[in-house]
Every structure is written in structure tokens, then in C-alpha cells.
Amino acid sequence: MAPVAPDKVNSSVVFRLGVLGAMATDLFTARVNAHGLKPKHVGLMVALDAGRASSQLEIAGVMGVAPSLVVALADHLEKVGAIQRVRDPADRRRQVLTLTEHGRELLAACGELARSADAEFAADLTAVESAVLTALLDRLAARQGLPTAPADQP
Amino acid sequence: MAPVAPDKVNSSVVFRLGVLGAMATDLFTARVNAHGLKPKHVGLMVALDAGRASSQLEIAGVMGVAPSLVVALADHLEKVGAIQRVRDPADRRRQVLTLTEHGRELLAACGELARSADAEFAADLTAVESAVLTALLDRLAARQGLPTAPADQP
DNA sequence: TATTGTTATACTCTATAACTATA
């Protein structure tokens, strides 16, 4: 049969990525909720773990959110003992954030949740296809200035 | 050098897709704003064009949003002349939505914007990589019950 | 009584602006 004219919106990467990304985030949100976290809390921990920033303002820049939001996110993470806030002695205006041991465990637990969510979300992909998709997303992430994941050590 | 332990969150598909999807939507939002539209307006037109739904309740189901939101989206699209609302004679409770000629033109214009946004967002990918990414996203979309784009006719 | 659409209301997320303390 002759297909209708292909929808240029629906076949675009930005639109598809937007729709699927929202669904992926919904799934991830539901999973990390079990740990009392929102995706942005996890994102903050990821940024800290990657060593991409230490002060709250730097984190706001890396995450692309307002500094006031970092305050709220860090407040919660500190309350649950996932991060420590210490004033920089060299510049007492700066709050230096570091992951605690519990924070690293929490992040690792979120990693397991993410893997399990992946298994559900990308269940139709073969291992090879999954690897290809990850690599392509990595390329896009790099272009957007996001940290790229080091390749898994087999 | 020995890389640090790979971050399982950051290397997951759901997390990456969520972050990149949000950035893609931000870009798409900025582009379609030139036409006075939000991404969900475009999503509604895409659903109509794909023939996936006609009544507002069906559209709400397809889009995964509340029926009350469809009212607001349809209100705006009707106001700008992109869709028509007609009561179903067989069941006067149902509002049957159809794209007008202007709506189809508007959707086509959004398709051009999406293509241009793609060029910016995925500028680092070769044509082959782009095609592979689109195909993989298509697989994920199919699994999520979204309409799959028919392959482009070369 | 059940269903479609609509309206009214409330909630979540996040940014902007005002403020405090350090520099």
C-alpha cells in the first residue's frame, strides 16, 4: 500500500526524542521515588560524582537550572545524608558539596534502578542495538556539553 | 589512564534519554513558539494527522494527558483556524476534531522547523548515524504505543 | 445511570527578584 506522506514532525529526532524522553523520565521518576528522590536530585549527585562541579553555582551552570533550585535540591540531599555542605575556607561564600559514603551508595542504588528501568523501556532492543543507541546518545550528549559515559569495561 | 567506575545512572538509556529529551524539547519549544504554538499543540496535530484519534477523549488517551488539557489545546488550535470542531451527529456528546487546510500547512511548517532543529541538534551525526538513531527511536516508540513514522521514500 | 466535554480549582516544578553574607 502507498503510505501517506510521512509526517516530518513525527519523524524528526527532536520531536521523537522529546516524547520518548518525557516517557523515560516518567518511568525513572516512579522508580527513584522509592528512595524519596526526584530525577533532578539524582542529576545533582551524578554531576558531583563526575567531578564536574563543586560549588552550588557551578552545579547550577552544569545542570542548566537556577541557583535557587540547587539550594532546594541540596537541602534535601543534605537532610537525607547524601551530601555534605562545607564552606570553602578560601572563600566563605562558596558552599562546597561532596557526596558522602551514603550518597555514593544511594547513587549506586539509583544506577541499579536505572538498569532495571532500561530493561523495561528498551526490552525490544537486542544487546547490540542497545549499545548502538547508547553510543549515539553519547555523541549527542557530548555535543550538548554533557558528560559522556566512559565505555563499560567488558 | 584508568577511568573512574562508570556511572550506571548516567550511562543508562532512561536517564540519558530523559536529559537529552528535555533539551530537545527546549529547542523545539523555542522554534514552534514563532508560530504561537507549544509542543503539545503540535503533538495534537500530529495525532490528528496520523488518524490515531478523532474525539477529544481519544486524543487525551493517545497523548497521555488529561481530557481537560485537550480542551485547552483544541481551543487554541480552533481559534487560530488549525482545526475544526464538529459535534458527532451520531453521538452529540463527541467533538470530532479535524485538521483544516491551514492546520495541515501549519503542521508542514512545523515539520520544516523540526528538520532545521534536527540539523542543529544532531549536527555531529553522519547521515547514516542519524538514520540509525531514528530507526532505534522508532523501535522504542512502537513499544510505547506511539505511532511509528513510515520510512522515508528515498 | 454512564459518558463526553467543559469549567474551576489546586498542585508541581521552576524561574525571577529581593535579600544576606562574604569578598
Added chain:
DNA sequence: TATAGTTATAGAGTATAACAATA
């Protein structure tokens, strides 16, 4: 005076619940 962080406020987006019209 300028900057890091904090607090207060406001806006966007969306859902839930109450309501109206039709079945």
C-alpha cells in the same frame, strides 16, 4: 561594588474534581 547563596514570590504547565449536556 560584586558575587555566592538563600528566601520570597510568581508563572507555566498540568492534573483532579465538580459540573453540564447527552446517551
